[in-house]
Every structure is written in C-alpha cells, then in structure tokens.
Amino acid sequence: MGAAASGLRAWGEGSGGLGPAGVPGSAARVRLCHPLLGPWARRCLAALDPRSGAPVDERRRELAYDLGYFSAVAAVAAARAGIGFSTELTARDGLLVLPSLGALRTTGPRVRVAYGQGRLTLDRTSVFLEQGSGAWSGSLAWTSAYALPGLVPGAAPVPLDDLDPYRVPPREPDQYALSGPAAPDDAERKRWLQSWTGTAAVLRTGGEGRLTEALALLRCLVPLEMPPGSAGRGSCSGTRREAFGALLSSFPATPAAFAATLVHEFQHTKLAALSEMVELHRAGPEARYFAPWRPDPRPYDGLFQGAYSHLALADFFQRRALDAEPAHSATAWAQYARYHAQVGAALPALVASPDLTPVGRRFVDEMAAAHERLATHPAPSGHTARAQAYVKAVRALWTQRQPRGESH
Template sequence: MSPAVPERALRELGRTEGGTDALGLLVRDQHTRRLILLRALLDAAADAPAAVRPTTAAAGPREHWALLEAADRADRAAVRTVLLHPLTGPWAQRCLRGLTSPAPTPELAADLAHFGALAAAAAIRARLPFSARLTAPAGPLVLPTLGALRTGRGAPSPLDITLADSRVTVRQAGAAPVVLEADGDGPRSEDPRWLPVLTLPPLRDGAPPVHLDDLDPYRVAAPGPQRHGLSAATGPDPAERAAWARLWALTGPALAAGGPHRPAEAAALLRCLVPLRPPPGSAPSGDGPAQCSATRREAFGAVLSSKPATAALLASTLVHELQHTKLAALSALVPLHHEDATPRHFAPWRSDLRPFDGLLQGAYSHLALADYWQRLALGAERLSRRDLAWAEHARCREQVGAVLPVLAGSGALTREGRVLVNEMIAVYHRLADSPPPAGHRARAEAYVRTARMIWRQRNGT
C-alpha cells in the first residue's frame, strides 16, 4: 500500500465516506499543489521571453508577489483564504500556460493583471496597509473572495488602490474615488459601484463559510462550460442571490439526513459555489427537475451548479460533486489504475462512450447518491418525500450495478484501486439490506435497460 495514503483512509474513501484524517490528507495535498503552482507561475513570469510578456503600466508579477509575501507575514491564514480559493487555481493554470506558450496569448495581459487584484485582496484580508497600481480590466475589477468594483471603462485602464486605517480607497482617472470600509466580514461600501461576494454561512459550527461566487472571471472555462450538459455561469443578480441564500439555509439539515458524514465532508471540502444558469428544459425561474452541475479538477473545493428546486436536491448535488472532488484529489496522490483514456464503456448516466476513469468517477459518485437517498427514504416521514427518495436510490444503485463488473474485472487497477473498488462493491451490497419498494426497483431496472439500448444504437455497439 502506498505510504502516501494509509489503508484506513483508503477504505473510508472507498465507502464514499472519509474521516477527519482522510479528508485532511486530501485537502493538505491539494493546498500544497496550489502553492507549488503559484511558485511555478512566478518563476515562469521571470523566465518568459519579452515577446510573450505583455507591456503594462501597472506593477508586474514580482511586485505582486512581494505584496503577497508581506501580507503573508502579517496574517498567513487570511492570505491562504485567497491563495487557496478554488477559483485561484483556474486562473493560475491559464496564466502559466500563457507564460510558457511559444507565442503571446490574447488573454495573458488580463491574466497577469489579475495577479495584482489577487495580491490586493490578500493584503486587504490581512489588514496590511499598502498602496498598489493595478490594471482594471474592460469589465469589473474583481478582488477574489471579496467582491467586484464596477469601473465603467470599456478598455483596460490603470487604477490605484490603498489600504490605510481600515479603509480601502480606489482611485481611477476621470472617476470619483471608491471608499470601502474593511472589517471582519470583508469590505463594505454604500457606493453602488462596489458589489461584495455573497458569503453563505458554514454548514456546521467551526467550518469556514462558503462563497457564492457569481463574480470571479475564472469561475468557468472561457468562453463558458464546454462540458456535457452544462449551462453558462450566471452574473450577479439580487433576486438570484436571495433565492440561493434561502435554499442554502435548508441545505445543512438536508445533508445531515443523509448521514453525519455528508455535512462533515462538505464542511471539509466545499469552499465555493458557482451558480450556473438553468439548463434547457427548465422554467425561466430555474424551477423544475432539470439541473446541471460539475466540478473542475483545477478548482479544488468549488462546485458549479444551477439552482435546484429543493434543499434535498441541492444536498444531493453536493454529495454527488464532492465525490468527484475526493476521487480526483485521491488520484492525484496515488494512481488507482493504468487504463488508457480511450472512450469505450457504457455508463447509464451518459449517452456517450466513457473512458475507464470516467466510469470509475461516475460509479463512485452515484454510489454515494444511492447511499444518500436510501438514508433519506428510511428517515422520511412524509410519503411524497419518501417515495421520491426511494426512486432516486433505486435508479442510482441500479446504475452502479451496471458498471461495477467492468471496474472489478479490470486488470489495470493498482493495489490502491483494487482496495477502493472492493470497498465500493461492499457498500453496493450493503445497500441491499434495505431494499426499495418493488415498483421502484422494477422501474430502475427498466431505466437502465433502456439506457443501454439507446447507448448501443447511438454508438453502434
């Protein structure tokens, strides 16, 4: 067994659970990788040829890094909130790709300018007095984890930002200064040009809050999600924010109804929710059964989701997506298999061919959903809620059962992968101890049979 992952932690994760030590191991490794990525970005900025580096009147990466280091000395925890913010990852990776590209990339100038905004946000969180010149983008200037400033400019332009006596002042030529009062909850201002990030309360006592980030320019891959079934990101809207806040207030209890390990894993892993627009098939308000969600490997701790109709559906979305977060982080620590990436497999939750890794990811997340919905069904008092939960449980368990033989039969699983899959099989069989009503099981079996038939017709296999 790999010394990087103790067997006890691996078995916990294989059961789609994870105690404090197991989840902490994943979090610490991902945070270390993020800090290494940021250091690599600084080195790439120093080594990039002049033809690649954009010219700007604002400070450069070295100055931004110096401000980060000073803020880190003042309050390391505050600075890590910014550096380890999930959406800092996609920015850093895109910036690094641009700096190591053989030719200038169109977005590199804006990406490097964002480094200054990130450093300023870190200094503000650390309460470090500073002055810096930033480049405001064509759109709003986003200070990660804090908010955005509407600059009113149609093209990038310089601005000066200072923090003194707990007051942040932003000055831009041709506009009145914007003054923000920096307090423990982030900068506040009555100026309509300032829009703070919405901070959702922790899911359990002692956990960090969760940002509902509808501002960060790196919250989805430009020009928008290109993945299966995803819609584009939403922009800031007061009514949408209020609806998310109301839904969030009910999500903690809905998660806990699926077992105490569900709010525990969400508290350990989730730092950011990125709201997406309702997918096709939804009502204009977003209400209805249609929903889409995703995670991004480079944005550890973020979940992207359109707004579900109920708290139970939002809780199940978190259960689903956080399994992807866990498995991706575990795979970064230790290889689970040596299968190639050729799409060839049937997955009842998708109509296309899936690679082995996608099959493993999907089975893992659907197994957690089967467990979640079964616990909800067993604890539900209202018949309608119990009926819905059994239907979801039966479908998810049947979907997992359709692909487990492929996973278990692979000769390319590593020792760690074999332990993980064996634990998944054990959970799958344990779920049979409390079976759903016969009608739900029959409908789930028919659903998977139909999905397989459509898949064969569509893929010619």
Template sequence: MIPPPVPPPVSPPVSPPRAPLPDHMLRQLGRTEGDADTLRVLVRDQDTRRLLLLRALLDAAEAAPTTVCPPRALDRLRQDWALLETAERTDRTAVRTVLFHPFTGPWAQRCLRALSGTVSAPELLAGLDHLSAVAAAAAIRAGVPFAARLTAHDGLVPLPTLGALHTVPGRVDIAFTEGELTVRGTGGRPLLTVRIQPDGTAGSADPRWLPVLALPAVRPGAGPVPLDDVDPYRTEGGGLRRHGLSAAIHLDDHERKIWAELWSATEPLLRIGGEHRLTETAVLLRCLVPLGPPPGSGPTGESAAHCSGTRREAFGAVLSSRPAAAAHFAATFVHELQHTKLAALGSLVPLHHEDTTPRHFAPWRPDPRPFDGLLQGAYSHLALADHWQRSALGAWRVTHRDLAWSEHARCREQVGAVLPVLAGSAALTREGRVLVDEMITVYHRLDDCPPPTGHLARAQAYVSTAKVIWQQRNGSRRQ
C-alpha cells in the same frame, strides 16, 4: 542582470508527498465516506500542489524571454509578489484563503500556458495583471496597508474572495488602510469606498461594488462558503457546454436571497445522509458558483431540470444551477464532492493504469466513457444511492419518501450496471483494488433496505432502455 526570483510566500517541498495513504483511510474513501483527518490529507496534498503551481509560474516568468514577458510586466509581477510576502508575514491564514481559492488554480495554469507561448501576448499580460488583484485581496484580508493599480477586464475589477468593482475598462487606483478600501478613477477622482468587516466580508453602499456573498458555515468550526458570481476565472477553460452545463451568471439581490435560503435548508438534509456528508461539505467545499438554468428548465429554473459540475484544476469549487428544491441541492453536494474527493485521491495515489479511450457504457451518459470517467461516475452515483436511501428511510412525508426511493433505485441500478467492468479491470493498482472492493461492499449493503417494488422496476427499465439506446448509438464499442 536579472535578479534571482523572490521566494514564494510559503516554502513548499520539491514535490508533493507520495507516501501511501493508510489503508483505513483508503477504505473510508472507498465507502464514499472519510472522516476529517482523512479528508485533510487530500486537502493538504492539493494545497501543496497549488503552492508548487504558483512557484512554477514565478520561475517561468523569470525565465521567459522579454518578447514573451516584457520587463515592465516582470517588474510588476515582482512588486505583486513582494506584497504577497508582506501579507504572508502578517497573517499567513489570510493569504492562504486567497491563494487556495479554487479559481487561483485556473488562473495560474492559464498564465503558465501563456508563458510557454501557447496563448497570445495580450492574454498573457491580462493574466499577469490578475496577480495584482490576487495580491491586493491577500493584503486586504491580512490587514496590510497598500496602494496599487488594478486593471479592469470586461468591465470588472476583481478582488478574489471579496468581490468586484463594476467600472469602465482601464486601470483604477486603490488604497487600503484601517479596514477601508478606497477606489479612485482617472485623474485620481474618488469612485467609491468599500468597508472590510472583521469576518472578511466587503460591503459598500455604492451599487458598482459587487460583493461575494458569504454563505454561513455548514457546521460549527467550518468557514463560510463564498457564493462567487464575479471571479473572472470561475469558468475559465471549464468547457461548460461540452459537459452539459449552462453559463455562469451574476445574481441580483433577490436571487441571492433564494440561493441563501436553499443553502440554509441543506444542512438538515445532509445530516440525514450521515455525519460524514456534513464533514465532507465542511472540509472540501470552498466555493459555490451559480450557473444559469439548463435548457428545458424554464426561464427561472422552476422545474426539476438541474446541472452541476466540478473542475479538477479548481479544487473545492462546485458549479451549480439553482435547483427546484433543497433536497436536490443537498444531493448536488453529495454528488459533486465525491468527484472532488476521488480526483484528489487519484492525484495522491494512482488508482489504475487504464488508458483514456472512451469506450465504456455508463447509464448516466449517452456517450462512451473512459475508464476513469466510469470510475468517477460510479463512485458519485454510489454515494447518491446511499444518500437517497437514508433520506427515504428518514422521510416523514410520502412525497419526500417517494422522491428519495425513486432517486435511490435509479442510482443503485446505474452503479450495478458498471461495477463488473470496474471490478474486472486488471489495470487497477493495489489502492484502486481496495477502493473498488469497498464500493462493492457498499453496493451490496444497500440491499438491506430495498426500495419499493414499483420504484425498482422503473429503475431497472430506465437502465435497460439507456443501454439499448447506447448500443444503437455507439455500435460495437465495449459495454
């Protein structure tokens, strides 16, 4: 007889809270802003959904036939869950650091699909193996002694949020006690040791250990941001090529130094855009994933060509190629965290009832967009228009000012081309109407400080040309 499932490390409600968001918070978000309290409402909802997802995974494994989830795999899952429970009782915050890591979401969703029979058995077993790594990372962060056996995939044994061991395929035994992780290979021979520091970073003199670089907090009181180039689920199901993104990469020490320097230069640039930009970065950004340079940017990404993205199932993660300058890095966070914010808001309260047919013109994309994609793009570009305007007004150097005015003018014209479609939709909910009305208010407020005439003319020509090309390519679709 199969025993009842063990309780999850936390006790989530039956369903996420659906109480309406207070109007003052909704209006803040409509202005592409949001104070810490408002953003934490979105974060709490997303965290609750993550806990429910993990509970659903456990229940699905318990209910699955033995042909799908063999007894040995189920027993291992229960052992891993028991370790999570022990770690939870010791240090709840440490466990949540791992459970709420962005890529725990794609992993859990993949396992759920596998348990439904839509993924092959080997892929399911590989997915369930990863729970051992999740539990081990949580126990390490909580300071709980344990011993476990982990499985290498593609030559890596990952410990989410901490790093990964580069080794041969197969299983390795690990043991953790008194702040030190010992890794043993076949026959029990020691491979290496990893020292866990009080701040949660993991280091080793052995080059086979690939640590996750912790970027400093963007403001006092916020946590460090992992620069994660080892998690196996960082691009799982992300469709990078389909969305114009390059592949995820591993960084060497020199490249990590460059990323760290770019990161350190973003704080003052975000501050120019307003304290709310620092706030949303501190509250929402949980992980940064380095991508390779996009096509046409040169072998090491020297040019301004750049790509970035977010994933709905990986809340708090920003994927980005290395930009040419810190100004573009700061703009990347402004841009991508609006997608994070709006996606979380749409999960909390419905914003519209439009269908998913791709039929709308968006000046930032060559293909037709569904209504929700149009809303997402307009929202992020409105935030960019505001950010670049503030940057232009605060710039001391002519070159910096010209760059900012050029980017502002282009983003503002792009938003202006699609706002009438958003405002004219009869499928907006009450919350959606409030959001779009606030967006319109911000758009008109930008007129208080118009860009220089030359920048404005070029931006208008850019959007007009994009529309002509779109019409030629897509024929009679809605504009």
C-alpha cells in the same frame, strides 16, 4: 509599497498565530489557497506552453493580464492583514475584481488602489472591508462579494462567487458541458439562501458523515445558469480538479436538491484528490464504456468517477428513505432504486478491467462490497422493477447507437 510586496509581507507576518490586524493565521495564505486561484495558475502555465496553438502575441497579451490579476490577489491579502499600500491595478473589460471583496466598474484600464486606516480607496471610490467576505461602499460602481451563511452555526460563510474571472472553465463544443456563469440579483440570492438554509438538515438525514464532509470540503459556490432548454426544471453541476473545494451549480430548487448536489459532487472532489496522490488505474482516454447516467460513451476514468458518485447517492437516498415517514419515503426509495441499479450496471466493467492497479483493485472491490451491503435493505419491489427496466431500456438504446463490436 506595491501590492504584491505587501501581500508577501502579509504572508510572512501572518504565518504564525495572529496577523498584524489580529486576523487568525495568514491573510495571504487564505488567498493563495482559495479554490479559484487554481484555475488562474493553470491558465498562466498553459499560456507558457508553445504547444497550445494560440498565436504568440495573443498568448503574451493574455498572460500579461493574468499575471496582473495576481496583484489584485496580493492587494486583498495586504488589506485583509491590515497592511497599508498604494499601487495601480489593471481592469479588464471595464471591471476590476478584488477577490473576496467585490468588483469596481470603471472606464479606464488602470485603477489607483490604496489601503490605510481600515479604508480601501479605488481611484475616488471608498470601500470598507467587512468581516469574512465582502466590502461595503456607497458607490453604485461597486458590487460587493456575497456569501451564504455557514452551513451550521459557527461554520465559516460560503462565498457565492459570481465575480471571479476564472470561476467557470472555457466553453467547449460538447453538448454536456456546464452552462455559463450566472449573476444572481438580490431576489435570486434570496432563493439560493432559502434552499441553502435547509440543506444541513437534509444532509443529516442522509448520514451524519455527509454533513461533516460538506463542512470540510466546501470552500465556495459558483452559480451557473440553468441549462438551455430546461425551462427552469433542469440543473447542472460540476467540480474542477484545479479548483479543489469549489462547487459549480445552477440554482438548486429545494434543500433536498442542494444536499444531493453536494453529495454527488464531493465524491468527484474526493476521488480526483485521491487520484492525484495514488494511481488507481492505467486505462486510456478512449470513450467506449456504457454509463447508465449518460447517453454518450465514457472513458474508463469517467465511468469510475460516475459510479463512485452514484454509489454515494444510492447510500444517501436509502438512508433518507429508511428515516422518512412512509408518506415521504416513496420519492427517496425511487431515487435509491435508480442509483443502485445504475451502479450495478456499471460495476462489471470496472471490476473486469485489467488496467486497475493493486490499489485501484482494492478500491473497486470495496465499491462492489458497498453496493452489496445496500442491497440488504431493498426498495419496495415496484421501485426496484421500474429502476431495472429503466436501466435495461437505456442500455438497449445505447447499444443501438454504437458501432458494432464497440459496446462495453
């Protein structure tokens, strides 16, 4: 039986209760709902669009490879469900990736793959599935997938995915684009684990809801390289609309940095999902708005997204500042004051927009009300003054760079 057919059978047999191997739910459903399959699907659909501009032959070659990847997804689903199969899968650039299991380095374009009696055989390489994520093999040609432990005891492990071929969007000629994908070695994985281990405790200090949110939304982490020129001190992170539940991030140096990244990016995740369900505004894509957290003009939607995420960070750091001992609260107050001032500078343009829908108007009004509530517990005056001076200076510099009459 082919891998695709086995995977579909895994869907049918596992869709109610326990699958064939006693696995709760459906092994195929888990694979098809994995965040990083979204970018794969989008890429396949884009290849079918003649308006993409790419030559027809090139689009056909890429689509053939991309569609072949689905057989690897189906093979994993079948193996996870305990269904035997035998098929051939296509490697690319010397690598055959089996999502959630690992990757095999190979010299040939095709790999014979079979599963039975708890063992996966890739040509002559034997691989043994592990619970949840990863697979073990004694072969040096095999690299197992890696996962961080659950954020709290009893929670599902979180894949740290440095193998999926669709994990990072194509690079664009934009100086603010995400950095490239990283491939952490064992030492670097230990550093990720050290920061991750303390993240839950930090999230709790920013409000119990933040931890609940992380447990509900985070499905996988994609490691990124440190931004160029950061000398190890900078960071970058992002989410993708087509990969709901995936967080892309360079290494967070501390649990506090990890927690703040989660808070920030989950706001984008939530707002992107909401925007798919209801129309919040009808503003165009023109980049003409001032955003205190970016030196370049932003479109209205970008300003909306940024203000929403920075409002959450202001709330997070205010709670940390109020909860911390005086000796440790100064940093949190400084962060709170900066984010609160930034959101305050962005809200007038959001509120004044005639492009808001009735639902969007209510949403922005609630953001403004939340911003006012935060102001009832202000940061010490020194932090507030420095934050306001910073935003004023950034705005002045931004205005100087804009063509006359185009500042918002």
